[in-house]
Amino acid sequence: MxxxxxxxxxxxxxxxxxxxxxxxxxxxxxxxxxxxxxxxxxxxxxxxxxxxxxxxxxxxxxxxxxxxxxxxxxxxxxxxxxxxxxxxxxxxxxxxxxxxxxxxxxxxxxxxxxxxxxxxxxxxxxxxxxxxxxxxxxxxxxxxxxxxxxxxxxxxxxxTTSKVQYLKKLEQSEEQLSNALDAADMGAWDLDPQKGTLTTNKKAQQWFGLTPGLNEDLEDVFEKIIEEDQEKVRQTVANTLANSSDGNYDVVYRIRKADEDDIRTIRALGRAWFKEDGQPYRFNGIVQDITAQHNIDKERHKLISLIDSSNQFIALADPDQQLQFANAAAVNMLGWKNIKQRKLIDFVYEKDRTKAEHLLAVLPEKGFFSTEIRFVDEVNKKPFWLKWNMVVVKDPQNGEILGYGTVSTNIEEQRAREAQLELALDRIVEQERKFRNLVKQAPVGIAIFKGEDFLVELANTTALAIVKKEERQVLGVPFFDILPDTKETLMPMLNEVLLTGKSSRGTNFPIAVEKRGKRETRYFNFIFYPVKDEDELVTGVMCVATEVTESVLLSNKLKESAKQFRNLVIQSPIPMTILRGPEFVIEMANDIMIDEIWRKDKEEVIGKKLLEIFPGLVEQKYPDLLNRIITNGESLTVKESHAKIEGNDGTREFYLDYDYAPLRELDGTVSGIMVTVNDVTDKVLSRKKLEEFSKELERQVYERTELLNKTNLQLRDSIRELEQTNEELQSFAYISSHDLQEPLRKIQMFTSRIKERSGAKFTDRDDQDFSRIIIAATRMRTLIEDLLAFSKTSTSLGDLRMMPIADVLDEVKEELSDKIQEANVSVVTGELCEIKMIPFQVQQLLINLLENSIKFAKPDVDPEIHISSEKVAGKNVSEILLDPKKTYCQITFSDNGIGFEAKYGERIFQVFQRLHGRHQFEGTGIGLAIVKKIVQNHNGGITAESEPGKGATFRIYLPVEGA
Missing domain, CATH: 3.30.450.20 (PAS domain)
Incomplete structure (x- = not known):
């Protein structure tokens, strides 16, 4: 140029x-x-x-x-x-x-x-x-x-490039608004009052089972509502669209979930917009699924009653402090019919107006205030106090005041969120910038990330508070530069949202943040939702996050407390159980309760109803007693309660001390009972025996004198009878040892000679008959010898001598050495006492027990016998009655034989009692009767325990200092 x-x-x-x-x-x-x-x-x-x-x-x-x-x-x-x-x-x-x-x-x-x-x-x-x-x-x-x-x-x-780009961004913002509603689990709707057609977003279409992309007829949508609620919704819609209405719409109703049988409870919030002639030209709002937030038993009426009876006071005014919205609670508290031509100052009681005017005057500059002040009910002209909280709502782009808001009650966080989201909805329908303002003030963290680097495009106040950053520090910055510790876990989730266009959720997610100069872990619930452009391409991700740190920490503490409590119950040496619900389901019980009181297997009781497991308790006092504790929630102690409990070993009677403690939930309701038991059966029975003994003693003393002479006469007669019996016993012993055994020896001797002489002349049948004669004679001789031994145990065969049991056992093993070696028997001995005894009889006792174990050994299993002893006090032995003043040597004799059923524990000690056929096991059935007789001669006792296939255990109690 x-x-x-x-x-x-x-x-x-x-x-x-x-x-x-x-x-x-x-x-x-x-x-x-x-x-x-x-x-x-x-x-x-x-x-x-x-x-x-x-x-x-x-x-x-x-x-x-x-x-x-x-x-x-x-x-x-x-x-x-x-x-x-x-x-x-x-x-x-x-x-x-x-x-x-x-x-x-x-x-x-x-x-x-x-x-x-x-x-x-x-x-x-x-x-x-x-x-x-x-x-x-x-x-x-x-x-x-x-x-x-x-x-x-x-x-x-x-x-006009900037203008066109702005309009495109405005369209994207509207889509982001829709995504925000989806992320907040809300549906949106827009009704044309003139045409009666309804437009909905995806969430509402999903809930109501509507066809995407179609404008639905209002009457068709009404048909989706449960029949009982249809008339109420129709009437509410009609009232809202009426010329006299303030335009606010709030109704709760039920719909049936699409393709499901369950009922979904919906809350619809909205507003009708009117022309100057009073005709509605638009009616729009949101729907919320509140099913999970409310008890299904209370349903709609209880929810409405709760809202109407609360102290909530929510209102919104424009920049001129002209009221634009007031909830039902606020209108009712003020005694107003509507809010038309009302200002914020109209709330206030006359005597507090000077204070209120000053606060409202400085509010634009200060941004908020919170004070105690009196409002007035116009109906009764009476003032009432409220905690008045006011806040300035500003445009985040230019700082312009958009209006003023008040939430003047202490309400639940969720209610506060709903109120703020409701306010957001009112502003969103006016313009996109108000939406961003309300997003920034939302009580949940909301942020938008753009592109594959997840650059932060938007972050509201709550999101900034979570990361402890200012807005200028995060806008345009990659998300993982702000929270690098989360990259490994969250990057795959964000990439998946970008790739698939499907949302992703996280619960109780830990994030390390700075707080008071220290790094600490906080927990969050969040949802990542795809942000799409006008071509439905995913360009970014919206994150909606709520901090749940307190609930997570409380949950962890409750779990740990519950674990410690369960361990305390399980490890307690005292019987304890926990019953849940009005049917007294056994939630847990420690071993001592299950094994000693109930006498059941654990699988039989845990998770079962107490009165079904123990039906015998139904006819006793326990159902009424337990119901009283569940109903009244009072602890109860019962001493020496008589109970009949049917366990696996039969029904046993107990005397028990009970401590009943109600278990409460966080809301104070009683959900269970902890039962602590102390078995005082022995104490009660001993006391009763003592009482009976005292009464009997008194009676006997009374009768003693009268019976004394008669007893002396009977005593002389008894002495003569005993002397005669002893002579007869001695005669029997002589006959047994000579007269009865001599013919048997001759039968055995001559049959053997006949068999030897005849030799080959004997047929097989003759040989079998002669063998049976010899076997029968041998069996008869053994029986006579056992009877003779049994009769001898009835009398003392010598003086008592202090002697170690080990010495006697050594002699017995020597005498039975052939049998022990032949059967490959292993005899294991432990500590053995030294007691006063009749040595011959104790030797006979051990021989009979050893031979019994060898005889009843398992086939193809080498017998193994364990013998040990310890000293015990008679008063501490509960299985049998012993002298409580004496000390006993408890001899434990156990084997690994075939065993026997527990019900035969007494029968085996009776003469001629056999549990098996004589062809299966040899013997006369007298051996254990002799053992018991020897124990009785020493003023002791004996018990037997066994299970089939698990061997047998005998416990012999002999006085240490003799009879």
Missing amino acids: KFLKKDQATHFLKGGGEMGDIIRNKDWSETSVGNPSQWPSSLRVLLNTLLNSKFPMFLFWGDDWICFYNDAYRPSLGKDGKHPYILGEPAVVAWPEIWPTIKPLLDKVYHKGESTWSEDQLIPIYRNGKIDDAYWTFSYSPAFGVSGLVEGVFVALAE
């Missing part, structure tokens, strides 16, 4: 800023318009107007449409673009990239003299070193010369 000297510029080009200076200094001689001094007056006038205008203008002059433009147009050309070289250039040279677009416009104006108008037209432009998509609103007008002919095209224009 060539430039002339400044003094060559002509006077009509004076001024005009930068472009005027450039035009004046440009060498125009090489252009089709020539030097400025030769330009026609029409061009001069147009250029003077163009250069001195503050509005962007452009001029195409001449047949080749030479380009002129002013300073106001200059910024649209950008940097490193077409400026200034297109000045004086033909249009086709200056604008090759858009020539197909503007050429028809130039032709229309230049050749036909017709003006054009285009609004928000996309016309790309080369600037800033590249082609930019730019939007323009412009008009092409004919520029007439002095001859009256069109000599150029005059362009007045404005670049």
Whole structure:
């Protein structure tokens, strides 16, 4: 480009800023318009107007449409673009990239003299070193010369790129609003009152089972509601749309879940909008699924009653403090019929108005206040106190005051969130910037991440508080630069949302944050929701997060406390159990309760109903007693309660001390009973025996004198009878040892001789018969010897001597050594006492027990016998009755034989009692009877325990100091 000297510029080009200076200094001689001094007056006038205008203008002059433009147009050309070289250039040279677009416009104006108008037209432009998509609103007008002919095209224009981009962002914001509602688990609806058609978002369509993309008829939607609630909803809608209505809409109803049998409880919030003539032109709002928030038994009426009876006071005013909204509780407290023409100051009691006026006056500057003040009920003219909280609602973009809000009761966090979301809904329908403001003030953390680097595009106040950052520190910053510790866990989830377009949730997620200068772990529930553009492409992710640290920590503490409590119960040496619910389900019980009191297997009782496991308790006092504790919630102690409990070993009677303690939930309701038991059966029975003994003793003393003489006479007769019995026993012993055994020996001797002499003459049948004779004679001889031994145990065979049991056992093992070796018996001995005994009888006792164990050994299993002893006090032995003043040697004799059923524990000690056939096991059934007789001779006792296949255990109690 060539430039002339400044003094060559002509006077009509004076001024005009930068472009005027450039035009004046440009060498125009090489252009089709020539030097400025030769330009026609029409061009001069147009250029003077163009250069001195503050509005962007452009001029195409001449047949080749030479380009002129002013300073106001200059910024649209950008940097490193077409400026200034297109000045004086033909249009086709200056604008090759858009020539197909503007050429028809130039032709229309230049050749036909017709003006054009285009609004928000996309016309790309080369600037800033590249082609930019730019939007323009412009008009092409004919520029007439002095001859009256069109000599150029005059362009007045404005670049609207920012406006168009803003409108697109506004559309995206509306979609983000929809996503926010979805993330908050809300449905949205918009009713055309004139047409009766309803538009809904995806969440509402899902809940009501509506067809996506269709406008539903209102009556069809009513049919989705449970029949019992339809009339109520219709009436509420009609009242809201009535001319006399304040426009607010709030109703709770039930619908049946789509494709399910369950009922969903819905709360619908909204507002009707009216024309000046009172006719509704729009009715929109949200629906919330409140099923999980309320007890299904209370349902709609209890929820409404709870809201109406609360002390909530919620209201919203515009910047002039004119009321725009007040909830039902607020209106009722104030005694108003509606809020029309009402201001914030109208709440306040007359005597507190000076204070209120001052607070409201400084509220725009301070931003909020909280104070105790009196409002007035207009119906009864009485004041009442409230904690009045006021806050200024501002536009986050320019700080403009949008209104004032009040939430003047202490309400649950969830209610506060609903109130703020309801406020957000009212503002969202007005404009997108109010939505962002309400998002920033929401009590849940909300943030939007853009692109694969998850750059933070938006973060509300709660989200900033979570990460302890200011807004300027996070906007445009990758999310994982802010919280790097979460990258490993959250990056896959965010990538999955970008990839699939499906939301993802997290619960009780730990995040390390700075708090008071220290890093500590906080817990959050969150949802990642895809953010889509107008083409349904996922461009980012919205995160909605709620801190649940306190509930997580409390839950952990409760779990730990419950664990410690269960361990305390399980490890307690005292019988304990926990019963749950009105049916007294056994939740847990320790081993001592199960094994010693109930005498059941654990699987039989845990998780079962107490009265079904122990039906015998139903007829006793326990059902009424337990019901009383569940109902009244009072602890109870019962001493020496008589109980009949049927266990696996039969029914046993107990005397028990009970401590009943009610178990309460967090709301104070009684959900169970902890039962602690102390078995005092022995104490009670001993006391009763003592009482009976005392009474019997008194009676016997009374009768003793009368019976004494009679007893002496009977005693003399008894002595004579005993002497005679002893003589008979001695005679029996002699006969047994001589007269009875001698014929048996001869039978055995002569049958053996006959068999030897006959030899081969015996047939097989003869041989079998002679063998049976010998076996029968041998069995008879063994029986006589056992009877003789049994009779001898009835009398003492010598004086008592202090002697170690181990010495006697050594003699017995020596005597039975052949049998022990033949059967491969293992005899294991432990500590053995030294006692006063009749050695021969104790030796006989051990022989019979050893032979018994060898006889009843398992086939193909080597017998193993364990013998040990310890000293015990007679008073501590409960199985049998012993002298409580004496000390006994408890001899424990156990084997690994075939055993026997527990019910035969007494029968085996009786004479001639056998548990098996004589062909299966040899013997006469007298051996254990002899053992018991020997124990009785020593004034001791014996017990037997066994199970089939598990061997037998005998416990013999012999006095240490003798009988």
